[in-house]
Amino acid sequence: MKFIIQRDQLIDSVQDVMKAISSRTAIPILTGMKIEAKQHGITLTGSDSDISIESYIPAEENGIVNVEEIEEGSIVLQAKYFPDIVRKLPEKTVEIVADENLKVTIRSGKAEFNLNGQDAEEYPHLPKLQTDDSFEIPTDILKSLIKQTVFAVSTMETRPILTGVNISLEDGKLTFTATDSHRLAAREVPVNTSNVKFSSIVVPGKSLNELNKILDDTEETVEISVTSNQILFRTKHLNFLSRILDGNYPETSRLIPEQSKTVLHVKTKELISSIDRASLLAREERNNVVRLSTKENNEVEITSNSPEVGRVSEELTVKSIDGEELKISFSSKYMLDALKVMDVEEVKIDFTGAMRPFIIRPENDHSILQLILPVRTY
Amino acid sequence: MKFIIQRDQLIDSVQDVMKAISSRTAIPILTGMKIEAKQHGITLTGSDSDISIESYIPAEENGIVNVEEIEEGSIVLQAKYFPDIVRKLPEKTVEIVADENLKVTIRSGKAEFNLNGQDAEEYPHLPKLQTDDSFEIPTDILKSLIKQTVFAVSTMETRPILTGVNISLEDGKLTFTATDSHRLAAREVPVNTSNVKFSSIVVPGKSLNELNKILDDTEETVEISVTSNQILFRTKHLNFLSRILDGNYPETSRLIPEQSKTVLHVKTKELISSIDRASLLAREERNNVVRLSTKENNEVEITSNSPEVGRVSEELTVKSIDGEELKISFSSKYMLDALKVMDVEEVKIDFTGAMRPFIIRPENDHSILQLILPVRTY
Numbered sequence: 218m219k220f221i222i223q224r225d226q227l228i229d230s231v232q233d234v235m236k237a238i239s240s241r242t243a244i245p246i247l248t249g250m251k252i253e254a255k256q257h258g259i260t261l262t263g264s265d266s267d268i269s270i271e272s273y274i275p276a277e278e279n280g281i282v283n284v285e286e287i288e289e290g291s292i293v294l295q296a297k298y299f300p301d302i303v304r305k306l307p308e309k310t311v312e313i314v315a316d317e318n319l320k321v322t323i324r325s326g327k328a329e330f331n332l333n334g335q336d337a338e339e340y341p342h343l344p345k346l347q348t349d350d351s352f353e354i355p356t357d358i359l360k361s362l363i364k365q366t367v368f369a370v371s372t373m374e375t376r377p378i379l380t381g382v383n384i385s386l387e388d389g390k391l392t393f394t395a396t397d398s399h400r401l402a403a404r405e406v407p408v409n410t411s412n413v414k415f416s417s418i419v420v421p422g423k424s425l426n427e428l429n430k431i432l433d434d435t436e437e438t439v440e441i442s443v444t445s446n447q448i449l450f451r452t453k454h455l456n457f458l459s460r461i462l463d464g465n466y467p468e469t470s471r472l473i474p475e476q477s478k479t480v481l482h483v484k485t486k487e488l489i490s491s492i493d494r495a496s497l498l499a500r501e502e503r504n505n506v507v508r509l510s511t512k513e514n515n516e517v518e519i520t521s522n523s524p525e526v527g528r529v530s531e532e533l534t535v536k537s538i539d540g541e542e543l544k545i546s547f548s549s550k551y552m553l554d555a556l557k558v559m560d561v562e563e564v565k566i567d568f569t570g571a572m573r574p575f576i577i578r579p580e581n582d583h584s585i586l587q588l589i590l591p592v593r594t595y
Numbered sequence: 596m597k598f599i600i601q602r603d604q605l606i607d608s609v610q611d612v613m614k615a616i617s618s619r620t621a622i623p624i625l626t627g628m629k630i631e632a633k634q635h636g637i638t639l640t641g642s643d644s645d646i647s648i649e650s651y652i653p654a655e656e657n658g659i660v661n662v663e664e665i666e667e668g669s670i671v672l673q674a675k676y677f678p679d680i681v682r683k684l685p686e687k688t689v690e691i692v693a694d695e696n697l698k699v700t701i702r703s704g705k706a707e708f709n710l711n712g713q714d715a716e717e718y719p720h721l722p723k724l725q726t727d728d729s730f731e732i733p734t735d736i737l738k739s740l741i742k743q744t745v746f747a748v749s750t751m752e753t754r755p756i757l758t759g760v761n762i763s764l765e766d767g768k769l770t771f772t773a774t775d776s777h778r779l780a781a782r783e784v785p786v787n788t789s790n791v792k793f794s795s796i797v798v799p800g801k802s803l804n805e806l807n808k809i810l811d812d813t814e815e816t817v818e819i820s821v822t823s824n825q826i827l828f829r830t831k832h833l834n835f836l837s838r839i840l841d842g843n844y845p846e847t848s849r850l851i852p853e854q855s856k857t858v859l860h861v862k863t864k865e866l867i868s869s870i871d872r873a874s875l876l877a878r879e880e881r882n883n884v885v886r887l888s889t890k891e892n893n894e895v896e897i898t899s900n901s902p903e904v905g906r907v908s909e910e911l912t913v914k915s916i917d918g919e920e921l922k923i924s925f926s927s928k929y930m931l932d933a934l935k936v937m938d939v940e941e942v943k944i945d946f947t948g949a950m951r952p953f954i955i956r957p958e959n960d961h962s963i964l965q966l967i968l969p970v971r972t973y
Contacts, residue, residue, distance in 0.1 A: 298876060298904060305872050321905075328872055332905035494683050494706055498676055526676060527699075527710035 218254045218290025218315040222274065224306055224325065226283050230272035231300050233455065234263035236427045237270040238296045244341070250299055251340045252313070253291040259284055262343065263296065268424050269343050270431070271456040286312075291337035292321055302330055343458060344447060351442040352410035354391065356435050356452065362393045363429045365404045365558040365585055370422035371397035378464040381419035384448075386410070394469055395422065400551045401469055401588040402558075415443055417466050424459035431457065473588060474574060477567035479511065479543040482536040482580065485564050489556050491533045495521040496549035498529055505549040506592050511538050521549070536563065545571045546594040555587035596632045596668025596693040600652065602684055602703065604661050608650040609678050611833065612641035614805045615648040616674045622719070628677055629718045630691070631669040637662055640721070641674065646802050647721050648809070649834040664690075669715035670699055680708055721836060722825060729820040730788035732769065734813050734830065740771045741807045743782045743936045743963055748800035749775035756842040759797035762826075764788070772847055773800065778929045779847055779952075779966040780936075793821055795844050802837035809835065851966060852952060855945035857889065857921040860914040860958065863942050867934050869911045873899040874927035876907055883927040884970050889916050899927070914941065923949045924972040933965035 231250070240248055242265055251262040258275040276284040292315040303311065306325035314322045315334055323330040363382075371379035376398075383394040392405040428450055432439070440451040443461075450457040495507040499521045507521045515538055520530040545568060556564065561579040568575040577587040609628070618626055620643055629640040636653040654662040670693040681689065684703035692700045693712055701708040741760075749757035754776075761772040770783040806828055810817070818829040821839075828835040873885040877899045885899045893916055898908040923946060934942065939957040946953045955965040 295904065301875050302872075305868070305875065307868060307872070327911070328869070328907070328909040330876070330905060330907045332876075333903070490683070490685060491706070494680075494685075497679050497683065498708070498710075525711070526673065527708060529706070529708045531706040533705070 218252070218292055219286060219288040219313070220254045220259060221285045221310055221312045222259060223283050224303065224309055224311050226274050227303055227311060228300075230259075230261050230274055230454075231303055233272045233431045234261045234270050235296060235300055236431055237263040237265055237268045239265040240297065242266065246293060246335055246339050247341070248296055249293040249335055249340070250296045251291065251293050251337055252315075253337065254284075254287050254289055256287055256289060259287075262340070264341065264343065266341075267421060267460050268427060269456075269458040271343070271458075273454045273456075275454070290315060292319065293335040293337050293340050294321060294332060298332070343456075350413045351440050351449075351451075352386065352391075352408055352413045353438040353440050354406065354408055356432050356437050356439050358406055359439050359441075359450075360429055360432055360434060361560070362391070362404050362406060363425045365560075366393040366395040366402040367422050367425045367429070368554050368558070369395040369397060369400050369402035369587075373397070378419055378462055378466055380423075381421050381462040381466075382425055383417055383419050383466040383469075385416050385418075386414050387416060388414075394466075396467075396469055396472075399548070399590050400555065401472060402555065402586070403469075403588075404585045406584065413443075418443055418448065419462040419464070419466050420448055420459055421462060428457050428459070431455065472574060473576065473586070474567070474569045477540070477569050477576070479538070479540040479568040481511075481517070481538055481566040481568070482563060483517075483533070483566065484536070485556055485559055485562060487533060488535075488564070489553060491519045491531050492549050492552050492556070494531060495519045495529050496553070497521075498523040498526045499549065506546050506594060507549045507552070508544065508546045508594065510544045511542050540568075541570075543568055543571065545575070546592045547575075547589055548592060551589045555589060559585070559587070596630070596670055597664060597666040597691070598632050598637060599663045599688055599690045600637060601661050602681065602687055602689050604652050605681055605689060606678075608637075608639050608652055608832075609681055611650045611809045612639045612648050613674060613678055614809055615641040615643055615646045617643040618675065620644065624671060624713055624717050625719070626674060627671040627713055627718075628674045629669065629671050629715055630693075631715065632662075632665050632667050634665055634667060637665075640718070642719070642721065644719075645799060645838050646805060647834075647836040649721070649836075651832045651834075653832075668693060670697065671713040671715050671718050672699060672710060676710070721834075728791045729818050729827075729829075730764065730769075730786055730791045731816040731818050732784065732786055734810050734815050734817050736784055737817050737819075737828075738807055738810055738812060739938070740769070740782050740784065741803045743938075744771040744773040744780040745800050745803045745807070746932050746936070747773040747775060747778050747780035747965075751775070756797055756840055756844055758801075759799050759840040759844075760803055761795055761797050761844040761847075763794050763796075764792050765794060766792075772844075774845075774847055774850075774966075777926070777968050778933065779850060780933065780964070781847075781966075782963045784962065791821075796821055796826065797840040797842070797844050798826055798837055799840060806835050806837070809833065850952060851954065851964070852945070852947045855918070855947050855954070857916070857918040857946040859889075859895070859916055859944040859946070860941060861895075861911070861944065862914070863934055863937050863940060865911060866913075866942070867931060869897045869909050870927050870930050870934070872909060873897045873907050874931070875899075876901040876904045877927065884924050884972060885927045885930070886922065886924045886972065888922045889920050918946075919948075921946055921949065923953070924970045925953075925967055926970060929967045933967060937963070937965070 253260045261272045308326040312324040319334040321332045321334040385392045391408045394403040442449045496505045499505045510518045522528045565580045631638045639650045686704040690702040697712040699710045699712040763770045769786045772781040820827045874883045877883045888896045900906045943958045
């Protein structure tokens with residue numbers, strides 16, 4: 218194998234692929250990165266067996282030459298050193314050569330690295346997904362679906378299925394749902410597809426977080442294909458493959474209250490700042506509980522009490538309060554997580570009493586929903 | 596105690612003072628920050644008993660009012676919460692009130708924090724240093740003295756005296772010297788003082804690191820006063836007090852070779868890049884040893900070998916090589932640390948054979964010196 222490649226192109230691809238590579242894996246060769254050279258371009262592959270990422274650098278694209286002097290072949294390189302080496306090379310181009318004894322030479326300017334490679338034949342074959350029943354959505358929409366839900370997955374392994382995001386595609390609507398049983402985040406978007414539908418596949422939150430980091434915030438589309446145990450996200454130069462979690466995702470729709478007794482309209486940023494301040498004293502106790510009480514004149518009081526340290530209270534003028542008086546306590550962390558992904562100037566909060574879950578939504582928009590269970594404080 | 600203060604001024608002062616406060620101290624009240632209000636201004640104090648920092652905010656300065664409605668008094672507040680509270684307050688001004696029951700109220704806009712304070716009488720009194728025999732140097736010069744030496748202090752507690760920087764003021768020259776016995780860094784500057792001199796006081800590296808973080812890179816002067824067990828750095832609004840280490844600092848001048856057998860002139864940046872690359876493969880082994888060999892035609896070869904991973908080699912064209920041929924091995928970390936603080940485009944390296952310490956200096960400038968002991972590799 219041999220090729221000469223633009224260093225900056227290589228750095229970007231290596232960075233993406235590294236997201237799938239873990240130094241703690243049961244399969245030693247997966248600590249390495251596979252490099253495959255074909256006449257049409259170079260493919261880098263990384264995998265931790267949960268996530269696999271392939272990044273493709275075409276030899277030529279839009280009249281620009283990325284890779285030259287290609288002799289086909291493949292090799293696996295230790296991923297621990299390769300990214301730093303590439304990043305610190307002195308010149309703009311890099312020559313990478315692997316000989317039949319798996320000796321790899323990386324050359325740039327007058328610097329030369331001689332590394333021991335591993336046989337690419339020993340690298341596991343990634344499953345080829347059939348892409349007949351795939352659908353497409355813009356990358357920026359996919360990223361917001363992930364950002365607005367994935368933070369609510371469970372981090373506890375006691376119910377593994379809750380560590381994933383539940384994804385459905387039905388009636389032309391793509392829905393992401395995540396819950397750790399104390400809160401729930403859901404978002405749906407319309408998707409233009411006639412033939413594809415699936416009702417509930419659960420993708421590990423970790424996979425979606427990594428995917429979100431790799432994808433650029435563009436309007437280019439991502440192609441998504443689903444099989445019984447894998448999901449593939451494909452862009453022009455990237456294949457991102459994740460396993461799907463086994464098990465049944467709980468029915469969540471019945472958690473969502475249908476009426477409300479107290480309705481608040483409030484500026485998102487102002488509420489974030491108030492809750493943030495109120496949570497300062499409660500950092501280590503009882504999951505940062507803060508309390509919200511409605512007052513006269515469109516004011517709510519936000520308070521928090523930490524016997525040893527002190528007390529914080531703040532009056533916040535909201536746009537409107539309708540319905541019953543309310544005193545409710547909740548985790549400030551859950552509240553802040555939910556508010557921070559709302560992306561609207563003003564939110565509507567529907568409460569159904571101090572002991573029932575409440576819902577945060579933009580006014581007149583049911584495509585996103587954040588639900589939080591209150592905390593019993595007395 | 597009561598006052599109303601500009602939030603941003605308070606944030607800056609709190610940040611400085613926090614550098615002296617540790618949550619792990621044997622004296623519980625030192626986990627707090629002392630606040631003292633006088634008619635002329637507010638003083639914040641933090642201390643971990645090694646370092647003490649006082650930051651002063653004058654009530655009025657250059658016609659700008661920083662503090663208003665001052666009622667004199669003092670209180671100690673838990674430092675764990677105070678900085679975050681101040682930083683996240685909603686308005687530009689803050690009112691701080693302490694009552695006779697040590698209850699503290701922090702008010703800004705509609706937000707109010709009620710905290711439990713502690714009696715300022717219980718806070719240890721900082722020693723008042725006599726400032727008769729003080730001298731002054733510009734802040735930026737002091738910062739470069741620290742930066743160019745402090746990295747070379749020992750991090751091992753086996754010889755505590757080496758964890759400090761040795762400071763002397765003699766014959767109008769202020770000298771900083773640090774060594775961990777494998778390398779040595781020294782820098783001297785002329786100081787305009789007639790009456791002050793001291794021969795060897797050793798200030799903890801940690802103190803100097805914190806001081807360097809707090810001081811702005813200005814040409815305003817720092818006043819330095821030394822007693823038998825403390826050193827005080829004083830700027831307009833800051834008192835920084837550090838203890839001095841007990842013990843005798845080793846005589847280091849005899850370590851410095853007087854002749855050299857091989858002299859290299861080389862561009863600092865190019866040498867840094869080469870050494871940096873050569874160290875990539877050796878990260879965990881034998882202190883990142885790299886090897887430098889002189890070649891024909893003003894070239895040196897820099898190599899590193901890591902049997903399991905591979906080998907790196909690079910030819911570097913230097914400006915000149917004079918004297919004997921040389922093959923020498925050294926810690927890439929020590930070399931990079933030294934080169935990175937040199938602040939000159941080109942350095943001169945004086946070698947005295949493969950087994951003797953070598954010296955890095957700017958050409959024709961003896962005010963800074965970096966010495967490194969080689970590593971025996973065969």
